[in-house]
Amino acid sequence: MIPLPFHPDEYRSRLSAIRAEMARRNLDLLIVNDVANQHYITGYDGWSFYTPQMVLVPLADEEPVWIGRAMDAAGGLLTAWMKPENVVGFPEDHVQRTDRHPMDWIAAWIDRKDWGRGNIGIELEAYYYSPKAHARLTAGLPNAVFHDADLMVNWIRSVKSEAEIGYLR
Template sequence: MTQIPLLPPPFPAAEFHSRLKALRTAMAARQVDLLIVNQFEHIGYFGGYWSTGSMYHAFLIPIDGEPVAILRALDAPIFRELSCFTEYVAFNDSANPLKTVAQTILAKGYGAAAIGLEYDSNFLTVNRARELESLLPNARMVDFSHIMWEMRQVKSPLELVYLEAAAEICDRAVKAAFDVAQPGINEREVFTAMTGEAWRSGADNGAVAVMTSGPRSSMLHASLGHRTLAEGDIVHVEPIPRFRGYSSRMQRPKSIGAPTDEQMRTAETMIRIQDEQYRAMKPGAEAKEVDRILREGILAAGLRDSYTGITGYTLGFVSAPRLSDFTRVFLPDSAWQLKKNQVFHMYTSARGMSFSETIVVTPEGGERLTKMDRRLFY
């Protein structure tokens, strides 16, 4: 059994107060008196806690004063354990959570205020938004979509430490998987080794990996099968662990038995083109130009007939139901510039193999947080 790594401590309260200060600046610019936060990532990012999505809950942030969590009574202990904030209102399972939110807002004196709503939240459905509006008829609802997603793009030094911890979990999980992946082994044994190592090393999410093999190795989002590995198979693994909510990711292939010369050339070509893409990931770089390096390189090398998918996307704090954050993606028409300390999952695939890394943008180019060798294993 491998030694469990030394993990970084929880964020100090100062980290959350700094985020809250920046958020309140955005609220003031839009003349928002009170913000209703209900997207899980944003509750975790600004409130420091998260729970299940079984029932609606919210984090109320006034322009001044202490935030208030509105949550299921069952989840109150989690809030008290994780959050640096202390004020909350807990509702029983028989209660209407939206009425509890509205009653709390009225009790706090914001019944006729300008209230920000995340109209792009996975948890604020059309029906819920309409009900909140009917329960607060004197309030002025302000669209606060996109803003918090954008605020989370550039990572703080402490966030980078968490992402580095998650990246180390990726490295350890892939090694454990490849140590087991041999002819005659059921692919579920490989998956068990990978996920077990991820959890042992500090992953805090249930779905910590993706794996396929043989004819299905090019299906990056396939469900786990029941195959027994055989000579000539390519095994695809992608650990997606979260450490205290922060997700790093990595993809690697392994050949069961000696790979063919063509497979080795394909892997080396993919890696060479991808490394060129990483070197271009500097602050101020155009995202579409970073994308072009890999997309056109793969096509020019004849490794794919077409390339319609993205070549990278945002990483950071991630929570269900969104397992990936597409606030920023790399496509031919991506009209945005990279910023220092943005973090992305950059990936490519061809001919049943895929390679990816967790990359942080630095003045010297993209730096890998995932450190495992970049090669076709066998």
């Protein structure tokens, strides 16, 4: 594992702030598409944003889940602070295909975790989150109500902790 810039407790503290805002907004699950926000939550560091990737933050669970391309999950295992089972790669046979999309697989994975119903917040303005990805995800989770959570993590990220201030110095 590559050394993290922060202790896992810093990431847990960030999650606490995110979950407090999720509770305030009545969100059961947060889907984070913005690459910088994914790094902020997990420590994941990779150039794999050319295919769909996201961090799932359930309101009730301890650790988030990073999901991305299977070949990029290896980088997640090296750079993210979570347990290995919380770094998930979707199959390579879903990449650059006309008959299937990574979001089809991701939606099914979310549904199997029983996270596919209720209120789901999602960053709709993330640069690499395409309209097709959103359409496939929402089609795969018909029991969910989606809410735009754009900039939610960004505003939380703007308030720096003592550890972050020390790192900046």
